Amino acid sequence: MREPITGAWASPGAHRYSILVHGGAGDVPPARREAHEAGCRAAASAGLAVLARGGSALDAVQAAVEVLEDDPRYNAGTGGSLDEDGALRLDACIMEGEHLRAGAVAVLPPFRHPIAVARDVLNDGRHVLYAGAGAERFATGAGHAREEGMVTDAARARLAVVRDGASGNWAGGTVGAVARDAAGHVAAATSTGGMVGKRSGRVGDSPIPGAGNYADDRAGAASGTGEGEGYLRAALAARACFYLEAGAQPRDAAERVMGTLHERTGMRGGIILVGRDGTLGLARTTETMSWAAAWEGAPPSSGCG
Amino acid sequence: MREPITGAWASPGAHRYSILVHGGAGDVPPARREAHEAGCRAAASAGLAVLARGGSALDAVQAAVEVLEDDPRYNAGTGGSLDEDGALRLDACIMEGEHLRAGAVAVLPPFRHPIAVARDVLNDGRHVLYAGAGAERFATGAGHAREEGMVTDAARARLAVVRDGASGNWAGGTVGAVARDAAGHVAAATSTGGMVGKRSGRVGDSPIPGAGNYADDRAGAASGTGEGEGYLRAALAARACFYLEAGAQPRDAAERVMGTLHERTGMRGGIILVGRDGTLGLARTTETMSWAAAWEGAPPSSGCG
Numbered sequence: 001m002r003e004p005i006t007g008a009w010a011s012p013g014a015h016r017y018s019i020l021v022h023g024g025a026g027d028v029p030p031a032r033r034e035a036h037e038a039g040c041r042a043a044a045s046a047g048l049a050v051l052a053r054g055g056s057a058l059d060a061v062q063a064a065v066e067v068l069e070d071d072p073r074y075n076a077g078t079g080g081s082l083d084e085d086g087a088l089r090l091d092a093c094i095m096e097g098e099h100l101r102a103g104a105v106a107v108l109p110p111f112r113h114p115i116a117v118a119r120d121v122l123n124d125g126r127h128v129l130y131a132g133a134g135a136e137r138f139a140t141g142a143g144h145a146r147e148e149g150m151v152t153d154a155a156r157a158r159l160a161v162v163r164d165g166a167s168g169n170w171a172g173g174t175v176g177a178v179a180r181d182a183a184g185h186v187a188a189a190t191s192t193g194g195m196v197g198k199r200s201g202r203v204g205d206s207p208i209p210g211a212g213n214y215a216d217d218r219a220g221a222a223s224g225t226g227e228g229e230g231y232l233r234a235a236l237a238a239r240a241c242f243y244l245e246a247g248a249q250p251r252d253a254a255e256r257v258m259g260t261l262h263e264r265t266g267m268r269g270g271i272i273l274v275g276r277d278g279t280l281g282l283a284r285t286t287e288t289m290s291w292a293a294a295w296e297g298a299p300p301s302s303g304c305g
Numbered sequence: 306m307r308e309p310i311t312g313a314w315a316s317p318g319a320h321r322y323s324i325l326v327h328g329g330a331g332d333v334p335p336a337r338r339e340a341h342e343a344g345c346r347a348a349a350s351a352g353l354a355v356l357a358r359g360g361s362a363l364d365a366v367q368a369a370v371e372v373l374e375d376d377p378r379y380n381a382g383t384g385g386s387l388d389e390d391g392a393l394r395l396d397a398c399i400m401e402g403e404h405l406r407a408g409a410v411a412v413l414p415p416f417r418h419p420i421a422v423a424r425d426v427l428n429d430g431r432h433v434l435y436a437g438a439g440a441e442r443f444a445t446g447a448g449h450a451r452e453e454g455m456v457t458d459a460a461r462a463r464l465a466v467v468r469d470g471a472s473g474n475w476a477g478g479t480v481g482a483v484a485r486d487a488a489g490h491v492a493a494a495t496s497t498g499g500m501v502g503k504r505s506g507r508v509g510d511s512p513i514p515g516a517g518n519y520a521d522d523r524a525g526a527a528s529g530t531g532e533g534e535g536y537l538r539a540a541l542a543a544r545a546c547f548y549l550e551a552g553a554q555p556r557d558a559a560e561r562v563m564g565t566l567h568e569r570t571g572m573r574g575g576i577i578l579v580g581r582d583g584t585l586g587l588a589r590t591t592e593t594m595s596w597a598a599a600w601e602g603a604p605p606s607s608g609c610g
Binding site: 074095099101102106107127128129130131132133134135136137138198199200201202203204208209210211214230232233234235237238239241242264266278 | 400404405428437512
């Protein structure tokens with residue numbers, strides 16, 4: 001394992017269809033790791049069910065991420081981290097690799113499934129990314145309704161700790177998924193509440209194609225989690241996909257870009273990748289990253305440690 | 306020249322310091338092309354003056370872009386295109402290649418120099434990108450004041466034409482600059498009003514590191530102009546820099562990514578590049594792209610069409 005990589009994993013080879021899900025790079029205490037893994041397994045299973053019935057990678061990653069957005073343990077959707085004003089403002093991106101179509105929302109107020117709003121942006125096709133009040137206008141116009149009750153006591157407590165100066169801003173817990181379907185197409189989806197106590201209007205890497213999320217059938221697909229400013233500055237998801245396109249195996253590409261992130265920005269995180277042949281791989285430079293993988297004809301794999 | 310490239314140019318070789326400026330890919334009528342070139346020459350001269358006195362590439366690209374933001378002929382700052390509500394909402398990004406530091410604002414209401422706000426985001430260092438109301442809050446906190454009088458009659462007329470359905474949304478005219486300084490560092494800056502009649506909250510490629518703007522001392526620097534959704538989807542500025550890092554000459558890398566943009570998204574535009582050795586290059590797939598270049602010991606070059 002290369003310095004400063006703290007963990008890595010790869011699936012045993014090419015798969016006709018496959019999915020890899022993460023519940024965020026960070027520092028999950030040992031007592032909670034099994035629960036974090038279990039949530040990722042549930043998400044991977046939801047995605048695998050889509051793939052097993054011949055569904056698209058795009059539908060599979062959306063289904064997986066919606067499971068995690070509903071789970072308050074993760075920093076996405078319900079339970080997402082709060083900004084400096086105590087507001088829940090959500091970022092999400094979804095992308096498919098055949099035509100490079102992408103949809104994303106940033107600084108979105110509480111809607112149950114930001115990834116579903118991003119999917120509607122992709123389907124609509126007029127623009128790729130909406131932020132703030134315009135993102136809310138798009139979501140409402142697409143038939144989504146603002147939700148109450150998405151701000152949890154745990155999220156309020158995390159913000160209080162950051163405001164007291166007892167902790168840094170980065171809580172981890174961004175969620176994401178990458179998949180390849182039986183037709184050979186790849187997709188990626190990523191969703192987050194962002195940094196705890198982030199300044200108003202801050203856009204992280206998760207909603208940005210090429211930073212925290214990317215998909216290209218000629219390369220593969222990527223979803224990142226970590227100190228988002230570094231992912232933006234290093235164009236990390238695009239960088240990982242360029243390495244895949246040049247022939248790197250997913251685990252090697254993941255280790256390489258996490259090394260680049262560390263070397264060039266001093267920042268940490270993790271990334272999950274699927275190659276165009278369905279091979280899965282991941283690497284992290286954090287204490288933990290919860291993840292689960294599933295593919296045709298094998299029981300799910302998972303980890304958080 | 307490769308299909309579908311409509312124009313390309315390269316400087317004669319490596320330069321100790323150099324700058325290349327664009328005034329946007331689009332379709333400038335022949336009668337206005339000399340004026341568009343002249344504005345770019347003024348911007349390149351402002352940047353060259355910074356470089357000639359030993360200033361940084363970062364300061365040079367900011368100085369060049371500020372000249373074009375003040376010029377109402379270009380779609381950036383004063384005279385920028387209006388959104389569907391008739392509002393001026395501005396996007397800008399600036400980035401340096403030594404430490405990959407970047408600053409950006411999106412959906413920013415009228416401030417005279419969005420690129421100067423982006424520079425303050427970079428200098429502040431807490432986040433990379435702010436959008437909408439949060440971007441305005443950051444700008445005000447950094448000492449910038451909202452401006453009156455930045456909406457021009459020409460911008461209102463362009464919006465009326467689009468609303469009448471007599472023209473598409475894409476007006477061209479985004480501005481940008483790339484430079485290398487005598488210390489060997491590169492930088493890029495890009496600023497725009499975005500598409501005419503864009504939906505509220507739409508974020509284009511210009512404020513996104515890796516999409517419309519990128520800089521990395523190991524590769525070079527890039528500024529794009531064109532149909533921004535395609536630049537986001539193709540991670541075009543990052544893609545160009547990866548080709549430079551792999552050894553491509555700037556003009557070749559520019560032609561290659563404009564080909565990728567066309568092939569994968571069907572969209573058009575232009576891109577300017579500087580290699581790490583100061584070589585300049587550009588390519589476009591549009592009718593025109595105004596540009597001007599300057600480097601140590603040579604009179605400025607320019608073109609538009």
